[in-house]
Amino acid sequence: MDIKKLLFSLVLCLGAGGIGYYFTIPSIGTWYTLLQKPVFTPPNWIFGPVWTLLYIMMGIALYCVWKKRDQKTKSKVGAYTWFYMQLILNVMWSVVFFGLHSIFGGLLIIVGLWLAIAVTILKFREQVPSTAWLLVPYLLWVSYACLLNYSLWRLNG
DSSP states (O other): OOOHHHHHHHHHHHHHHHHHHHHHHHHHHHHHHHSHHHHHHHHOOGHHHHHHHHHHHHHHHHHHHHHHOOOOOOHHHHHHHHHHHHHHHHHHIIIIIIIIOOOOHHHHHHHHHHHHHHHHHHHHHHHHHHHHHHHHHHHHHHHHHHHHHHHHHHHHO
């Protein structure tokens, strides 16, 4: 086990979550509270624990791919590229949805995020098959978040 790589991977993912949190928190008790929400909207307290767990799982998946030694360089670069792309889109969603209060902009980004996660799962599976399973809950949660984002857009125009 390479503890430095593991810590870097976890800090990177949790750091992305921290940036998103920075843009999210000021809007939770203000703008977001005023939105009409669908009946399947979860309570606000659930988001923190779920996202923390998902960021940890992302970090572990990244670490597992990173520590694998017998990878082809082109394939490895592709896996990393998609991983970083989805991480950037993850942060951008919080900036646009909560920071800019743009429900439609958030919807556009979250659809791209969903696609980037799906490709990341495929690319990581090529490297270390078990890492795909670490990312499936993330894809499922973003699928739910995508439906929620769409519903918020429809309800709040």
